[in-house]
Amino acid sequence: MAGSSFGKKFRITTWGESHGPAIGVVIDGCPAGLDLAEADIQIMLDRRKPGQSRYATARSEDDAVEILSGVFEGKTTGTPISLMIRNRDHHSADYAAIRDVYRPGHADYTFDEKYGIRDYRGGGRSSGRETAGRVAAGAVAEKLLREMGISFAVRPFSIGGVAAVDEAAVKARLEAAIKDCDSVGGIVECIVTGVPAGLGDPVFDKADARLAQAIMSIGAVKGVEIGDGFAAASHRGSENNDAFRADEAGRVTKQANHAGGILGGITDGSDIVIRAAFKPTPSIAQEQESVSRQHENVTLTIGGRHDPTIVHRGMVVVEAMAAVTILDMMLENMASRAEHVIRFYGNKK
Numbered sequence: 195m196a197g198s199s200f201g202k203k204f205r206i207t208t209w210g211e212s213h214g215p216a217i218g219v220v221i222d223g224c225p226a227g228l229d230l231a232e233a234d235i236q237i238m239l240d241r242r243k244p245g246q247s248r249y250a251t252a253r254s255e256d257d258a259v260e261i262l263s264g265v266f267e268g269k270t271t272g273t274p275i276s277l278m279i280r281n282r283d284h285h286s287a288d289y290a291a292i293r294d295v296y297r298p299g300h301a302d303y304t305f306d307e308k309y310g311i312r313d314y315r316g317g318g319r320s321s322g323r324e325t326a327g328r329v330a331a332g333a334v335a336e337k338l339l340r341e342m343g344i345s346f347a348v349r350p351f352s353i354g355g356v357a358a359v360d361e362a363a364v365k366a367r368l369e370a371a372i373k374d375c376d377s378v379g380g381i382v383e384c385i386v387t388g389v390p391a392g393l394g395d396p397v398f399d400k401a402d403a404r405l406a407q408a409i410m411s412i413g414a415v416k417g418v419e420i421g422d423g424f425a426a427a428s429h430r431g432s433e434n435n436d437a438f439r440a441d442e443a444g445r446v447t448k449q450a451n452h453a454g455g456i457l458g459g460i461t462d463g464s465d466i467v468i469r470a471a472f473k474p475t476p477s478i479a480q481e482q483e484s485v486s487r488q489h490e491n492v493t494l495t496i497g498g499r500h501d502p503t504i505v506h507r508g509m510v511v512v513e514a515m516a517a518v519t520i521l522d523m524m525l526e527n528m529a530s531r532a533e534h535v536i537r538f539y540g541n542k543k
């Protein structure tokens with residue numbers, strides 16, 4: 195299946211189906227000599243793991259990662275790093291009811307139209323479980339990024355239309371959704387601190403365009419904003435422009451960060467502010483109208499276990515995709531100036 199790889203220098207390929215034997219990721223282009231152990235990856239995977247709260251699916255997996263290649267004596271070797279997570283908690287029988295029926299809001303109909311065959315157990319490649327591979331790759335990227343002082347802060351921004359800081363209101367929204375056999379959407383915010391100025395290329399490979407692609411490729415993400423994003427459309431230029439000032443040391447600083455750390459597709463050295471809008475979980479327990487593979491009208495009741503909102507488990511996926519993209523742009527940017535290349539290789543004359 196095309197489209198399973200992302201990145202240029204730090205290139206990830208996720209593989210596997212939700213109810214197959216395992217899922218995982220191959221990372222090609224990770225620099226050699228990075229200390230890497232399973233525990234470095236597990237810590238981030240554990241944040242995505244199902245069954246952790248009342249609002250995340252009850253499927254219980256230990257999601258233990260195995261490093262199959264690319265690491266020798268605790269260090270990356272520069273060869274492809276293959277990471278595998280076995281699927282243990284199969285409940286494929288839960289999905290028998292949807293074998294021949296298209297779940298509204300999910301990828302069943304479009305997969306069938308495209309390929310004429312689909313792994314209906316848990317959605318196969320379109321399952322949220324595919325994101326475990328992304329998170330494992332993100333953990334490797336973050337390990338290297340941390341060495342360069344780059345850090346990530348991710349949080350729910352809103353859930354079901356209410357600000358996430360209002361915890362009581364969020365809880366009420368979620369409880370009401372559960373009671374109604376329904377689901378809600380929400381917004382995840384990820385702030386990346388310590389990113390140097392100069393990442394991203396003009397035109398098609400702008401830093402904001404690459405981050406948008408990375409994050410929009412996560413299942414159920416329907417919108418991505420950088421900085422003020424959609425709100426900037428109703429601001430005046432005088433409000434939206436971030437004034438520049440030189441500090442005492444003569445360095446360029448900005449008085450605000452409406453741009454979210456990116457100008458002209460190139461990072462400006464301030465925090466990168468990303469927001470991702472998740473739609474409500476498509477699989478809901480309510481009876482829904484749908485159509486069968488044979489194109490007959492049917493009513494559908496979905497079994498299986500599904501999150502009332504994807505926001506909690508989606509947070510670490512947004513962070514991982516931001517990390518993979520930023521590291522990829524950093525590795526590429528090393529060749530942006532002749533002086534950098536000459537400094538690296540030296541002058542042999």
Ligand SMILES: Cc1cc2nc3c(=O)[nH]c(=O)nc-3n(C[C@H](O)[C@H](O)[C@H](O)COP(=O)(O)O)c2cc1C
Pocket residue numbers: 251299300301317320321322323325412413414415473475476477478499500501504507508511
């Ligand atoms: C971490 C994560 C968990 C998800 N869990 C579920 C789930 O339990 N049930 C479901 O129907 N969709 C779930 N999804 C969403 C589907 O994967 C997604 O909606 C589906 O592939 C259709 O793609 P689209 O929404 O991008 O159009 C999850 C997505 C992510 C990122």
